Amino acid sequence: MTASEIRALFSVASRPEVVSLAGGMPNLAALPLDALSVEVADLVAREGQVALQYGSAQGVPALREQICEVMRLEGINADPNDVVVTVGSQMALDLVTRIFCDPGDVVLAEGPSYVGALGSFAAYQARVVHVAMDEHGLDPDALRDALRTLAAKGITPKFLYTIPNFHNPAGVTLAVERRTEVLEICARYGVGVVEDNPYGLLGFSGRTYPALRSMDPGVIYLGSFSKTFASGLRVGWALVPPAVRDRLVLAAESATLCPPSFNQMLVSRYLDGHDWRSQIKTFTEAYRDRRDAMLAALETYLPDGCSWTTPDGGFYVWLTVPEGVDTKAMLPRAVTARVAYASGTGFYADGLGSRQLRLSYCYPTPERITEGVRRLAGVLEAELDVMRTFGSPARLTPTPPAVSRGPQSPSPDTA
Amino acid sequence: MTASEIRALFSVASRPEVVSLAGGMPNLAALPLDALSVEVADLVAREGQVALQYGSAQGVPALREQICEVMRLEGINADPNDVVVTVGSQMALDLVTRIFCDPGDVVLAEGPSYVGALGSFAAYQARVVHVAMDEHGLDPDALRDALRTLAAKGITPKFLYTIPNFHNPAGVTLAVERRTEVLEICARYGVGVVEDNPYGLLGFSGRTYPALRSMDPGVIYLGSFSKTFASGLRVGWALVPPAVRDRLVLAAESATLCPPSFNQMLVSRYLDGHDWRSQIKTFTEAYRDRRDAMLAALETYLPDGCSWTTPDGGFYVWLTVPEGVDTKAMLPRAVTARVAYASGTGFYADGLGSRQLRLSYCYPTPERITEGVRRLAGVLEAELDVMRTFGSPARLTPTPPAVSRGPQSPSPDTA
Known part of the structure; x- marks a missing residue:
């Protein structure tokens, strides 16, 4: 049940020591x-x-x-x-x-x-x-x-x-x-x-x-x-x-x-x-700063083999991780490392998305975003390390479902 | 479409000269x-x-x-x-x-x-x-x-x-x-x-x-x-x-x-x-006064052959009119006489209720309620007059539907 997955994430993410890049809560700090x-x-x-x-x-x-x-x-x-x-x-x-x-x-x-x-x-x-x-x-x-x-x-x-x-x-x-x-x-x-x-x-x-x-x-x-x-x-x-x-x-x-x-x-x-147009501008500037912090951190910290989208607005980056890593299986280890994200399968009705995840930059401060991505990079490195040590990724992750009801859907950043 | 009937009623009832006994809007006048x-x-x-x-x-x-x-x-x-x-x-x-x-x-x-x-x-x-x-x-x-x-x-x-x-x-x-x-x-x-x-x-x-x-x-x-x-x-x-x-x-x-x-x-x-229990008491006293005004007016003004329920709380009286009167057909004439009510068929899924109507005493003042019932009584008298003059009620109102999908449902006040 995808919605309850997301709900469980929100609950974990509410612990203050976890940097949540999972939720889509808008940043209301700038509201008058x-x-x-x-x-x-x-x-x-x-x-x-x-x-x-x-x-x-x-x-x-x-x-x-x-x-x-x-x-x-x-x-x-x-x-x-x-x-x-x-x-x-x-x-x-x-x-x-x-x-x-x-x-x-x-x-x-x-x-x-x-x-x-x-x-x-x-x-x-x-x-x-x-x-x-x-x-x-x-x-x-x-x-x-x-x-x-x-x-x-x-x-x-x-x-x-x-x-x-x-x-x-x-x-x-x-x-x-x-x-x-x-x-x-x-x-x-x-x-x-x-x-x-x-x-x-x-x-x-x-x-x-x-x-x-x-x-x-x-x-x-x-x-x-x-x-x-x-x-x-x-x-x-x-x-x-x-x-x-x-x-x-x-x-x-x-x-x-x-x-x-x-x-x-x-x-x-x-x-x-109220000057709602200015208020939207204020919101947007805050989100742009956060987006910048996230893109810079992804560039700095993520291991080779990752790719991601470059949003020109909104709240989200869509990240594709190296082959063999299952983002849903990895999530508990990420939360242990004090960073949360939304794993990709929740965004598909047909079982795809196990190599993807969503990162939200809307809510945390730029500093927290940087720290969150640094932690995520560490989790990914550890995952890849285990894969290199123990061989085939199939030992780590369940076989992705072969069934797809819709047309094949490559992640948006690979095309 | 029953919901839109009610909606149309609300719209008519919003004219200040009409006493609306149709809607179920609570009386918020007593709110602090x-x-x-x-x-x-x-x-x-x-x-x-x-x-x-x-x-x-x-x-x-x-x-x-x-x-x-x-x-x-x-x-x-x-x-x-x-x-x-x-x-x-x-x-x-x-x-x-x-x-x-x-x-x-x-x-x-x-x-x-x-x-x-x-x-x-x-x-x-x-x-x-x-x-x-x-x-x-x-x-x-x-x-x-x-x-x-x-x-x-x-x-x-x-x-x-x-x-x-x-x-x-x-x-x-x-x-x-x-x-x-x-x-x-x-x-x-x-x-x-x-x-x-x-x-x-x-x-x-x-x-x-x-x-x-x-x-x-x-x-x-x-x-x-x-x-x-x-x-x-x-x-x-x-x-x-x-x-x-x-x-x-x-x-x-x-x-x-x-x-x-x-x-x-x-x-x-x-x-x-806030003392919400007292507030409920205040609301209830206002509704009781209105209920009293309505019951007294019904007793005073309504023609013979009408019967109604005596509510011990809440917002509504359910009225049964003399045989031959169709409350839905009568509604436009009532509104012309500056009183509105909710005709009974909207409260049944099976076409019953044409001899019933709902009167709400929740919103208008006791004086307006009395005046509204007085006007309604006049409309009913006129309706009965036409019936007496022109004979059978069938000439005035369409035959009620013979089909009933559920058990027969006498109006609550006739049993």
Whole structure:
């Protein structure tokens, strides 16, 4: 059970002596807590009767308008009536899956993909077929191959689930010139697109990529304030075509009646009264420093035979270790050496990923990141040492599963 | 679509000139907003880094302990490890349905039943079989009959969904002497029990009923702070047997990753630092005054041939109108006369309820309630007048559906 693996990791990682490069918790140190404290006090005192009351299932209208403003930064021109506010974008993803997928239906997703998406797909018994990426993101040729192979079996996937920007866990971004191609391929095969974009505004080069949704109004777009403001408020959203909206609102009503008015009104006030663009810049600068620290440490400490992605935004580096090392089997030894990571198999629905792992640089300080990577390098060296001493890696690690339900999925950094 | 009917009603009811007896919005006027404002400001200033961050899928541990204290008032002795905090108890209900029900499975529910429960059952394509109530709540004989009839067809329902206290919409309470009987009948047929108890602490006689869960640790219990504190925070919970807990936590993680830490910590502080028992007493006194106003007005204004339940707590009166009047068909005329209610068919999965309607006394002031009932009486008089003038009621209203998938369900006030 992948989700509980991740949960177990979080629990271990919470020991202070362990450097956790495992979790994806945003770094909130830069939040202006004093100003927020005043804001929330005023919200309760002046608008408490509304903020503490049930609201509409679709979400607070003023916030839905502001969400359209936020999306405009990525070229999206949206109607607030087509926005549905959810309890984090996870809820939007879960409900979209509920609406579209019956047991046995096929969903396409990058390989590797976001563990929370795989969890929702599994919850509705959808089958995931992974599509390979390279350093420019989802590979259009691999997408075409996957769709052709499925079509030959009479299967039309329900949708392509994709994280185009600063991918979790792969750390890569879909090249702009590939975006229309991906959309065209999906259109040709009659396959919808679900674009999950929690990190899009957290680019390190100052560049913002055009959303797939900005190129095709049929795309279902998922957004979140978890990384640009505060994850603990659980405010996300879906922008959906009008034909999907009513079904999504009805599903949301069945799921929670309505998202918390209180949280929505606080986000709305924050967007209205604070310089949220500067705040995102502040966050991004902190993440860039951490990314730099991680890349430098990987370069300095890791043994030969390792390779990794170079993220231009977001939270994650995807690392491939030398052949014969099993990152899941190694994890307990890493934790003993006081460093934690997320092993690669959790990001695949088909058993791949045993030679990969995800490193998060979002939460620890640069110094801790450097120390964490140094410890990880020591663990890898020890692993390789044992392999050199005792021969074949098969003695150390179980044979990787031969079965793969999807197209072969090379790690994104090897292509 | 019942949920959207209710939604449309809410929208109409929001016009200030209409007295809405339709919605179930709690009356928050008595909340100590100034004290809460100070509390929430302190929460953000001192614990913002935790409150605004992701938390565990199961919920904040301190709150889960406090929830056990709250449940102790109804005789429940629970372990905080078996409590799962959810985004309102609606989410708990939705996930419990997700876990237990496949399409076509049967669920038992009182007739009438909570519209949000019927929505979740429909979302997972579960079939609802209604069980009749009388003024003492769920009728054990009707339950036995329903289970016997189903067993004869080889069907074992997945669970009995029941609201034992101050029922929504029926306004009745399951007699204490029936509680063990209901549990025994379900146990004999191998049917689980889901106890939904949002109103249990809102009794007007000062009496608290023992929860079904206090008599049987196998019962799944759903609780909520929406009516005892603030609905807009969306904090509810499920208390489940250990065998169900891990599946529920996993489902919750798939649904929203985690409930908002911020909201949970605010509820936790409120329970810790404020006299929440007195606050509930204050709420309850206000609701009792409103109930009294409604009952007096019904007695004064309603035409002969109407009957209604006498709630001893909670928010609702269930009204049966004279034969021939269709409450759904009458609703537009009622709204024109500036009074709104929830027509009865929305509370049944099988087309019953056209002679019933739900009146909520939770939100309007006693004066408005009196005026609303007076207007409703006028609408009913006019309806009866037309019937007397033009003859058979069939000319006015469509024939009620002859089909009933469940046992016949007399309205609770006729038995």
